[in-house]
Amino acid sequence: MPRKCCVPGCNTNYDSSVNNERVSVFTFPSDPDRRRLWQHKIPRKDFIPTKQSVVCAKHFTEDCILRVDSFTRAVDRKIPRLSDSAYPTIFPNCPSYLSEPTPVKRKKPEERLKEVENRDEQSFREWMERDKINGFSDVTNKLQAKINDGWLFKYNSEEYCSLYRIEDIPSSKPSLLVAIRIFKDMHVEVFSLSSSTLVRVADSSLTWLFGKPSPLLLTTWSQFDSLISYFSQNNDVVTKDVDIKERIQVFTDGLQKLCSDTMDNDIDSESEDKQSLRFLVEQLHLLTSPVKRYSSETLLWAFQILATAPTTYSMLRSSLA
């Protein structure tokens, strides 16, 4: 299923039964400045592109599109790509005042073009300037006004402030879904609900938004809007980006607590259930810890296998390697 174009009024890939033509689509550039330029150009108010957002070829002039043949697979159509400097400029179904400014009459075409380019460049530069975040105090002063329903802002200290996304509906207990910390040096940490606890979202999964890997540095308001918009979506999307090791860790810790709670309540018996539970916790710990340290029970158990059934032992060992 081809992805739908995000430009207002464009029906590319919306209804394949009506419209049989195949139009190539392009994802937003990963470079933050180029990404913002696209975002700025597309006449859609408060639009925040996601990883899935695409713009179809109809909005690019032909010189932007490099039509190259693809030899990699048996695909019988050309897969074009965009030139590095390309950005969308053609919006036929949008009000004209949202499209590129129209040239002033009675001037030479090249003069007009130059004028439009300059004006455009100027307005983009102004927008870039407004979009820039000027340090931590700028964040703490303006953040309250920037967030929407469902988010709470808390100024914690001179060191950092936090944003919380809370769900509080009568049918279930209130819960904290997402927490975002912004530090004095403008680096950002995100925590998201996973297995009923908040766990740190791996920085690597947000590189598409920040442009650079860890630490994630917040530099513009459009970046901030994208971040909030991304984490305002349903949680399934978000928890997928949580580091898998951290999720195992949270799960293991919960299990461990369950283990010790039952031990405390019931001292006399050493049931098989508890032994199994302990074994399970140990295995999960081994999965996440960098150093493999086995408990005395497991070592003893391994030794027993080695002594009684050496072949089984070596088979088990090789399956773990």
Ligand SMILES: [Zn+2]
């Ligand atoms: Zn389109």
